[in-house]
Amino acid sequence: MRARVFVTLKPSVFDPQGRTIADALQSLGYDGVADVRQGKYFELDLATTEAARAKALAAEVADKLLANPVIETYRIEVD
Amino acid sequence: MKFGVVIFPGSNCDEDAYHAAKDVFGQDAEYLWHKNTDVKGADVVILPGGFAHGDYLRTGAMARFSPIMGAVRAFADRGGPVLGICNGFQILLEAGLLPGAMLRNKGLKYCCQHVYLRVERTDTPFTAAARAGQVLRIPIGHGEGNYFAPPETVEKLEANRQVILRYTDPQGQINDEWNPNGSVGAIASICNERRNVVGMMPHPERACEPLLGGVDGRLIFESIVQTLRSAESLALQPSVVGRAS
Numbered sequence: 001m002r003a004r005v006f007v008t009l010k011p012s013v014f015d016p017q018g019r020t021i022a023d024a025l026q027s028l029g030y031d032g033v034a035d036v037r038q039g040k041y042f043e044l045d046l047a048t049t050e051a052a053r054a055k056a057l058a059a060e061v062a063d064k065l066l067a068n069p070v071i072e073t074y075r076i077e078v079d
Numbered sequence: 080m081k082f083g084v085v086i087f088p089g090s091n092c093d094e095d096a097y098h099a100a101k102d103v104f105g106q107d108a109e110y111l112w113h114k115n116t117d118v119k120g121a122d123v124v125i126l127p128g129g130f131a132h133g134d135y136l137r138t139g140a141m142a143r144f145s146p147i148m149g150a151v152r153a154f155a156d157r158g159g160p161v162l163g164i165c166n167g168f169q170i171l172l173e174a175g176l177l178p179g180a181m182l183r184n185k186g187l188k189y190c191c192q193h194v195y196l197r198v199e200r201t202d203t204p205f206t207a208a209a210r211a212g213q214v215l216r217i218p219i220g221h222g223e224g225n226y227f228a229p230p231e232t233v234e235k236l237e238a239n240r241q242v243i244l245r246y247t248d249p250q251g252q253i254n255d256e257w258n259p260n261g262s263v264g265a266i267a268s269i270c271n272e273r274r275n276v277v278g279m280m281p282h283p284e285r286a287c288e289p290l291l292g293g294v295d296g297r298l299i300f301e302s303i304v305q306t307l308r309s310a311e312s313l314a315l316q317p318s319v320v321g322r323a324s
Contacts, residue, residue, distance in 0.1 A: 012229070013227060014185075014261075016184075016185055016186075016225075016261075017183060017187065065136070065144075068137055068173065068180050070178075070179060070180035070227070070228065070229070
């Protein structure tokens with residue numbers, strides 16, 4: 001199975017890169033883009049064929065390594 | 080006394096820290112490769128600056144899992160003094176030996192400059208030779224030095240007097256213009272609750288000789304040398320033998 005892990009800064013954490021990208025888009029005339037949050041995306045190729053196990057394993061590695069719980073949160077999709 | 084200087088793949092201030100301990104302060108020093116599983120009898124351990132494991136994923140995220148970190152944690156748990164400088168501070172945060180995390184600098188730029196630091200606390204092994212309120216001029220060099228912790232953690236740090244150095248102006252006043260990276264509370268250095276583990280973003284090992292443009296970093300090394308020396312002399316007094324833990 002494949003798991004996709006999306007890691008983003010918590011809403012309470014200021015994201016200077018996202019802010020800079022949003023400012024750049026606004027200066028390019030994209031007034032409709034109110035804000036941007038930058039994050040990280042991981043694709044995990046997993047040996048298991050069970051979605052529940054894939055999700056549990058992805059969550060375990062996200063907790064342990066991929067995300068820093070002090071500043072980040074994550075979301076997982078499996079297929 | 081012996082300094083143990085950890086080398087991770089990508090460390091680049093290990094030789095500077097070793098040089099300061101060995102050549103400037105005349106102490107024994109030994110390198111500790113990150114795959115070692117013991118600190119080789121070191122009395123103080125330094126996690127130096129650099130880009131451990133390429134700083135891939137996040138600064139310090141991979142280094143946290145290097146075998147030496149188990150030994151560093153055990154050394155810290157026994158009360159051994161540990162100093163993380165710059166990338167070493169980032170590693171201590173990722174390893175959970177200190178609270179909080181580092182974000183990209185507020186201005187997104189890598190900052191390489193001298194900064195002014197106010198000494199907030201002198202009851203740590205790395206600031207014992209300083210005066211409270213003393214202003215030090217020491218260089219920084221980092222892209223991710225914007226210290227962050229949730230408000231409740233910052234409150235706890237302040238209540239427990241764990242903030243050791245803050246970025247200030249040359250007169251020692253906190254001022255946003257003199258906070259190079261946007262750190263919450265202008266925090267440049269913190270310690271753990273037990274006060275034996277200290278992380279700092281500035282580089283004291285780069286400010287130990289006049290040739291390098293300043294000597295204020297000597298205070299950090301003088302502090303640990305004094306602290307360990309007084310611990311040694313206490314241990315030598317028959318009256319206290321057996322009391323030392």
